[in-house]
Every structure is written in structure tokens, then in C-alpha cells.
Amino acid sequence: MTFLSLFFIFSRKFEYSIKNGYNLSKDTFTNSRSKRGLCMNNDTKIKEVMGKAIAEAKKTMNDNVGGPFGAAIIDKEGKIVSVSSNSVLRDHDPTAHAEINAIRAAGEKLGTHDLSGCTLVTTAYPCPMCLGAIIWSNINHVIYGCRPKDAEAIGFRDDFIYRFIKDDHPDKKILAIDEAFREQCLILFKEYQEKEKTLY
Numbered sequence: 744m745t746f747l748s749l750f751f752i753f754s755r756k757f758e759y760s761i762k763n764g765y766n767l768s769k770d771t772f773t774n775s776r777s778k779r780g781l782c783m784n785n786d787t788k789i790k791e792v793m794g795k796a797i798a799e800a801k802k803t804m805n806d807n808v809g810g811p812f813g814a815a816i817i818d819k820e821g822k823i824v825s826v827s828s829n830s831v832l833r834d835h836d837p838t839a840h841a842e843i844n845a846i847r848a849a850g851e852k853l854g855t856h857d858l859s860g861c862t863l864v865t866t867a868y869p870c871p872m873c874l875g876a877i878i879w880s881n882i883n884h885v886i887y888g889c890r891p892k893d894a895e896a897i898g899f900r901d902d903f904i905y906r907f908i909k910d911d912h913p914d915k916k917i918l919a920i921d922e923a924f925r926e927q928c929l930i931l932f933k934e935y936q937e938k939e940k941t942l943y
């Protein structure tokens with residue numbers, strides 16, 4: 744393999760790996776799938792699950808329940824645990840994104856907050872809130888359809904929020920974050936630690 748072809752592969756891999764805090768390499772999808780060897784290792788299965796997420800999103804989008812976003816969670820065996828869509832408008836809940844709704848439904852169905860080993864299939868790359876929720880849930884594989892730039896192109900702010908976090912919240916008019924009464928709050932933390940409660 745020549746240096747040039749190696750360079751070509753390298754640049755292709757990082758073509759979409761932007762400074763915005765997410766990695767949209769075209770190869771991420773295929774590589775993570777084959778490496779993880781989870782339930783989602785064939786295109787037919789992924790197509791089926793993504794199809795369900797798209798259908799759910801289409802249904803609720805047309806009923807003005809929320810935006811054009813759907814998500815499904817699959818367990819280790821490849822069984823669909825939950826299929827949800829965005830319900831921000833119906834629920835008057837800005838956190839009711841498809842991924843959050845799918846995580847809540849899966850947790851309720853499986854009776855646990857720990858979704859280790861599950862895969863989340865979503866019609867769009869998760870926003871920072873959902874990405875955080877996915878990590879909190881211990882889901883360790885995400886398969887997405889559209890990119891943050893695609894969501895931005897139709898008016899959603901995913902990409903803006905990624906930039907905002909990466910730039911250390913530069914605009915106080917958008918969000919002011921101030922520290923106050925840390926000592927008092929640390930007492931609460933200490934109490935929790937002393938009780939040796941569950942960590943998650």
C-alpha cells in the first residue's frame with residue numbers, strides 16, 4: 744500500500760471528524776458495528792429497526808406530536824425493547840426527544856436504569872442531551888441516520904449546542920452558569936457518600 748493510498752484512507756476516515764465534539768467519520772458506523780459484534784451485525788436487521796424508528800417518527804410528526812425524529816433500542820439478543828419518537832410539542836417537554844423517550848420506555852420495560860449491552864438506533868445523530876443520557880444508561884452502541892448538520896439545515900439546534908459546549912459557553916445571554924454555595928452542597932454529597940448508596 745502506497746503512502747498516498749494510506750493518506751487517502753486516513754483523510755476519508757476523518758473527513759467528517761470535526762472539532763465540534765462529535766465524530767462523524769463515514770467509517771465509524773461500519774467499524775464500530777463489526778468491532779462490537781453486538782446484535783446489530785447485519786444490514787437487514789438494522790434496516791428493519793431503522794424502518795420502525797422512521798415509521799414512528801413519521802406518524803407522530805404528521806400528528807404534530809414532535810419533530811421528525813425516531814429511535815429504537817435493541818437488547819443483546821437483537822430483540823426490540825422500545826420504539827419511540829420525539830414528543831416535545833404534545834408533552835410540552837423540551838427533553839422529550841426520541842432517544843430520551845426510547846431510554847425511558849426501555850428502562851420501564853426492563854425494570855432497570857442500566858441498559859448495558861443494548862444498541863440504540865436513531866434517525867439522527869443524538870443531540871448533546873441525548874448523548875449524555877445514552878452514556879448514563881450504559882448503552883454502548885449508537886447507529887444513526889442523519890447528521891447534526893442535516894438537522895441544522897432544517898432548523899434544529901443540535902449543531903449549535905455542540906459548538907456552544909465546545910467553546911465553553913461563550914455567550915452569557917444564551918446561558919449564564921455561576922457557582923454558588925459549594926460548601927453547603929458538598930455537605931449533601933458527603934452525606935450520600937457516607938450512606939454508601941448505589942452509584943450509577
Ligand SMILES: [Zn+2]
Pocket residue numbers: 840841842869870871872873874
Ligand atoms: Zn436529543
